[in-house]
Amino acid sequence: MCCAALSLAIGLLVQATAALAQNEDRVKVGVTTWRNSGCSDCHGAFADGEKQRDESPTGANLRTTRLDAAALKQTISCGRPGTGMPAFDEGAYKVRACNGQALGPPPSDLYPTPRALTPDEIDAVVTYLQARIVGKGRTITKQECLYYYADQPDWCDDYK
Numbered sequence: 001m002c003c004a005a006l007s008l009a010i011g012l013l014v015q016a017t018a019a020l021a022q023n024e025d026r027v028k029v030g031v032t033t034w035r036n037s038g039c040s041d042c043h044g045a046f047a048d049g050e051k052q053r054d055e056s057p058t059g060a061n062l063r064t065t066r067l068d069a070a071a072l073k074q075t076i077s078c079g080r081p082g083t084g085m086p087a088f089d090e091g092a093y094k095v096r097a098c099n100g101q102a103l104g105p106p107p108s109d110l111y112p113t114p115r116a117l118t119p120d121e122i123d124a125v126v127t128y129l130q131a132r133i134v135g136k137g138r139t140i141t142k143q144e145c146l147y148y149y150a151d152q153p154d155w156c157d158d159y160k
Helices: 001-037 037-044 067-078 119-133 143-150 152-159
Strands: none
Touching: 001 037, 001 119, 001 143, 067 119, 143 152
């Protein structure tokens, strides 16, 4: 009985470790997608609303958002007409209903997206946001800077 319980405990630990590694892989895909799809142009590198391109609309501070995973996915997929938030899902409105509208052309007041994202990329961005951004407050840490910037710049030392 002791050996069976020990075997079960080891098995559960191995599964938990594998799940954490899988989740961290999804977070890495999410941060890469965030960096390469224009999200930081409006929301900033650290999703704090400090946009990186002056000509882009100012995005929300996602570090203090109260959106859950489903709301984040909907917003990224469908955008928010009239706010500057583009629809990153190529099938939004045309193939998949969005924001309570019937299938048809997307609203004319959606900001253009730099590139469309696949549903898997959108899910990875949501995983990244939930793991590293949402609920983290306004303070950006050195660790976050180093995680975001793969080249590990010295100026990340400016963060505590």
